[in-house]
Amino acid sequence: MSINFDQKQLAAYFVCGTQDIPGQRLTTVLKRALAAGITAFQYRDKGASRLTASERLALGKQLHTLCEAAGVPFIVDDDVDLALALGADGIHVGQSDTGIQQVVTAVSQQMFIGLSCSTLAEVRVANQVAGLAYLGSGPIFPTSSKADADPVVGLANLQELVTASSRPIVAIGGITEDQLPALAQTGVAGAAVISMLAQSNDYQRTVTAMRTAGWLMQ
Numbered sequence: 472m473s474i475n476f477d478q479k480q481l482a483a484y485f486v487c488g489t490q491d492i493p494g495q496r497l498t499t500v501l502k503r504a505l506a507a508g509i510t511a512f513q514y515r516d517k518g519a520s521r522l523t524a525s526e527r528l529a530l531g532k533q534l535h536t537l538c539e540a541a542g543v544p545f546i547v548d549d550d551v552d553l554a555l556a557l558g559a560d561g562i563h564v565g566q567s568d569t570g571i572q573q574v575v576t577a578v579s580q581q582m583f584i585g586l587s588c589s590t591l592a593e594v595r596v597a598n599q600v601a602g603l604a605y606l607g608s609g610p611i612f613p614t615s616s617k618a619d620a621d622p623v624v625g626l627a628n629l630q631e632l633v634t635a636s637s638r639p640i641v642a643i644g645g646i647t648e649d650q651l652p653a654l655a656q657t658g659v660a661g662a663a664v665i666s667m668l669a670q671s672n673d674y675q676r677t678v679t680a681m682r683t684a685g686w687l688m689q
């Protein structure tokens with residue numbers, strides 16, 4: 472059974488691929504993150520160390536099974552074919568990935584869709600696209616986790632994006648625990664993080680901080 476979208480799932484949104492956790496197994500990392508209470512997981516396999524298609528499928532099955540057992544939505548980054556093959560709960564696409572209308576046509580009956588939007592112009596276009604569940608905006612702060620990241624958005628611009636958007640927004644990029652209260656003040660529905668959790672020395676503390684930051688409509 473696939474899990475329907477609820478904006479509360481954006482509160483503690485963990486994004487991870489094998490490239491983000493050198494020397495560790497992604498299944499082990501995800502188990503720890505789920506046990507700590509993450510509210511969504513996105514499998515994002517990127518960069519030079521990218522797994523082959525069949526490896527992504529095999530690993531994706533394991534990750535999906537773990538999420539399913541925890542009742543947490545399993546979201547695939549970018550790859551429509553992989554998301555469909557895995558029966559994912561959601562897919563997240565960027566502005567430069569497969570055209571958004573094509574994605575909506577291909578998957579909207581089967582899973583929810585998130586779209587990256589880091590400018591007001593992108594948000595206004597997204598408002599006109601039927602079938603989007605949420606937007607992801609960033610990088611809010613400088614990040615070393617994404618080589619081709621857009622320019623830093625910052626909190627003031629983020630607030631404008633939230634005001635302009637007809638969909639809930641999850642913030643991403645360079646987020647640290649001490650910035651969560653200020654981030655929540657912008658009206659976003661949650662934080663999406665790679666390193667803050669993958670490199671945390673205390674998953675429970677980090678995820679609890681994410682879940683209780685005071686997000687919009689929490």
Ligand code: TZP
Pocket residue numbers: 486609610613614615616617620643644645646663664665666667
């Ligand atoms: N998209 C915009 S910034 C980013 C992605 C995938 C990387 C976020 O990683 P981190 O470690 O939380 O800054």
Ligand code: MG
Pocket residue numbers: 548549563564565568
């Ligand atoms: Mg992308």
